Amino acid sequence: MAEDKITRIANQIYQNVGGAENVDKLIHCMTRVRMTIRDMSKVNMDGLKAIDGVMGVVDDETLQVIVGPGTVNKVAEKMVEEVGVKLGEPFPEDAIDESQMTDKERVEAKAARVKAEQKAKQKQTPIKRILKSISNIFIPLIPVFVGAGLIGGIAAVLSNLMVAGDIGKSWTELILVLNILKNGVFAYLSVYVGINSAIEFGATPGMGGVIGAVTLLNGMTPEAPLHNIFNGQALAAGQGGIIGVIFAVWVLSIVEKRLHKIIPDSIDIIITPTLSLLVIGLFTIFLVMPVAGVISNSLVGAINWVLNVGGAFAGFILGALFLPMVMLGLHQILTPIHIEMIDKTGSTPLLPILAMAGAGQVGAALALWIRCRKNKELTNLIKGALPVGFLGIGEPLIYGVTLPLGKPFITACIGGGIGGAVVGGLGHVGAIAIGPSGLALIPLINNGHIMAYVLGLLAGYAGGFVATYFFGIPKDAITDQKEDLSKTEKTIDSFDGATVAAIYAPVDGQEVALSEVHDPIMAQEVMGKSMAVVPNADSALYAPVDGKVSMIADTGHAIGFTDQIGEEVLVHVGIDTVKLGGKPFHLTIKDGEQVTRGQKIGTVDWKEITEAGLDPVTITIITNSANYKVNKAKNVSQVNDRTILMNTEVA
Structure with missing residues (x-):
């Protein structure tokens, strides 16, 4: 049963993001499946949110679907397994024949696509883009930090107990083993960060790992140290920390991409990695490590000073502001700061x-x-x-x-x-x-x-x-609307002899079968029980229920309602009409407003939709229909705002 649930969530996520072919890359963190989307206009946000098991959706530089801890890794693994790639690897592009492209052309094509996607989204500041990249570097390492951190904590507790005499020295070897496991992460963290930084910045992952390893100064001895060119003091292994590694790999990505462009293909595989490692290796040892060392020491010192001086006030500000950072997905940027502080203090x-x-x-x-x-x-x-x-x-x-x-x-x-x-x-x-x-x-x-x-x-x-x-x-x-019907006036209709709550047509027009709707998400009723109407050229938009407006899409093409028995009704006007940016839609209602069935809530320029080559068919969906027994109207053809499309039996 657990596997069935995982498969269902994975498949429904793909259905609502425009298919696996609309995904460029997929990773996950503690609670979120994070996808880089190729065409956001194909994403059905309402459908994603309606998936049973999805706790929320965040549209940032990556599309983040929150499914919770324990479930997220299984869903993500299932999704990449179905495509045949690994976490973080690029998805195949069915729409573009890359078999005739060189590696260089593939990189350039992907860069152009990502650049176009970023321009189409809300403008991002340079600072936010930098912070997001840093976050992406550490997200894959979070589970490792959790496991290794807890192992290190156990080792510390046992070590303290042994020093205090509460346990014997027979525990020494176990403590050593636990510390070896912990150090497998933290002692070589610069290597892992170098690899992930290279993936994020578009450099060769292995070369990024080597640059990270360079900061460990393997082979240098205290008797024959390398010296800081600024003050003459001996360099220390790890000086500059992971902040320096990230910067050095970013420079590596620039150099490597430039060399790929100017080095002939016949010798590119030999010359480019050799020159890249030599130049960036020297740059890292003699420039990045000394400068980043000063920066990291200053950063740690400044934070400690703020906490020591600010005390309770500083604690209140930091504790109060962290939730908004989590909400925006920016909390991972603090990871390198934590690591630097642990390394230094x-x-x-x-x-x-x-x-x-x-x-x-x-x-x-x-x-x-x-x-x-x-x-x-x-x-x-x-x-x-x-x-x-x-x-x-x-x-x-x-x-x-x-x-x-x-x-x-x-x-x-x-x-x-x-x-x-x-x-x-x-x-x-x-x-x-x-x-x-x-x-x-x-x-x-x-x-x-x-x-x-x-x-x-x-x-x-x-x-x-x-x-x-x-x-x-x-x-x-405070109360559940479904259990408080006796205290509110509710609309009840008679339909085929049953006592039901009714949902009316939101437009005047011709009812059509869902099988004729050219959208698989809608046609398969992924979001809930649905009815479709092709609107007349002069039809207005009407409220389908008595209740409250629960959401209005920014582009006006979708409107949600909650009726008096708790049904969640979504009116979706047209297929892919989100591409029109709201131009055909002129709504006269606002979010949270109370409406009555048949109330005119706006108008639509149907001609503008059809001239854009889009389908104006309007879908009425009960997104929580699993909670009700839904009966669809039969033998209806021409409909108007007084026509019942669906009804639900009142429990």
């Missing part, structure tokens, strides 16, 4: 403070559970997200619970700030490795400060709970 004081953001989330969720206990749909979401929330994985709570409700997201941030203030005020709380958060971070807290971290967690739980309980509960979340 033995621990990172930032991680315990930032972990308080997850505690605020947990507190907010507990308050929602109590205050909104009649809302079964919400409490079920909270039950599913809380266990991993306690372990510091906050994305299911963010995207599934607090952020959609609005106020609880803000009060959860306040809770994170309170926890951060406690940790920052007590001071000297650090993590000896990175990876986990929440309760799972406890084994990695530096000696003697575990209780301070636990007090911070409790403060974060309490702060998020109190702030949400008294100030962050939305009124419409």
Whole structure:
């Protein structure tokens, strides 16, 4: 059964992103499947969000589908397995015959495509692009940090117990083995970072790994050191840290690409790697390592100074702002900072403070559970997200619970700030490795400060709970609409002798079979039970139900409604009409507005749609139809705003 679920989610994600042929590259992190999309206009965002098992979708420089920890790695592996590539490898392009291209032409074609995609998206600042690249370098290493960090934590605990005399020296060999496993990651981290940086910047991965290894200065001895050309002091292995490695590999990518262009193909495989490694190797040792060493030392010193001077205030600001960073997917950029601090001081004081953001989330969720206990749909979401929330994985709570409700997201941030203030005020709380958060971070807290971290967690739980309980509960979340029908006026219709809630046609026109709809996602009812209507040339748009407008697409081509029994109804106007940028659509409603069935909600320039070569067929979809018994109208032809398309039996 578990495999069936994984396969279903993987296939439905492909169906809603325009197929595997619309994916250029796929990786995953702790909770998200991250895809580089070739043509975003083919992505059905509403369909992705409607997939059972998907907790949320983020459209950034990569399309991020949140399926939660434990599931994400299985879904991602299934998706790349079906295509026949590995995680992070380019997907084959069926639309372009690359068999006649040289390697150089393939790289240039891909660069041109990615450049065009970036221009089509919302303008990105240079700083944001840099931070995103850094994030992409470390995302594949996060699971390794988690495993190695916990192993190192166990070794540290056993070592302390042995020093204290609580366990005997017979444990020495086990402690050594555990440390060897941990050092397999951290001792050679510069190599892994070099490889991932090369992949991110478009250089040869193996050469990026070599540049990372250069910073280890293998073969140099204390008796015959290499010297810093600026101050004459001996260089130290690892000087400049991973910040220097990332920069050096970025320069490598520039040099290598340039050499590929000017070196003849017949000798390119010999000359390009030799010159690249020689030039960048010397550049790394004598320029990057000294300069990056000063930068990394200054960065670590500045952060420690801010935390020592700012104390509780600095802790509050950092704890409160971390959730928005997670929401934007930018939190991974802190990874190199954590690693530099661990390398220089033995621990990172930032991680315990930032972990308080997850505690605020947990507190907010507990308050929602109590205050909104009649809302079964919400409490079920909270039950599913809380266990991993306690372990510091906050994305299911963010995207599934607090952020959609609005106020609880803000009060959860306040809770994170309170926890951060406690940790920052007590001071000297650090993590000896990175990876986990929440309760799972406890084994990695530096000696003697575990209780301070636990007090911070409790403060974060309490702060998020109190702030949400008294100030962050939305009124419409307190009760489940499906269980509160007796208190609201509801629209009930008679249809074929049954007592049902009805969904009416949103346009005047001709009803057509779904099999005639030229969109496989729509035709196969992936998003839910559906009916299709080809609109008349003079038809307006009408509300299909009594209820509330729950969403309006930026381009106006899709409108969501929630009716009085909790049905979620989506009206999707036309196929691929998102490409028109909203020009044909003139809506007179806004998000959150109450509407009545048959109410005119706008107009559409149907001629503009057809002249653009697009299909104006309008689909009405019950996106949560799995919760109801849906009956479709039969033998209907011409329809108008008074025609019932579907009805659902009231439980």
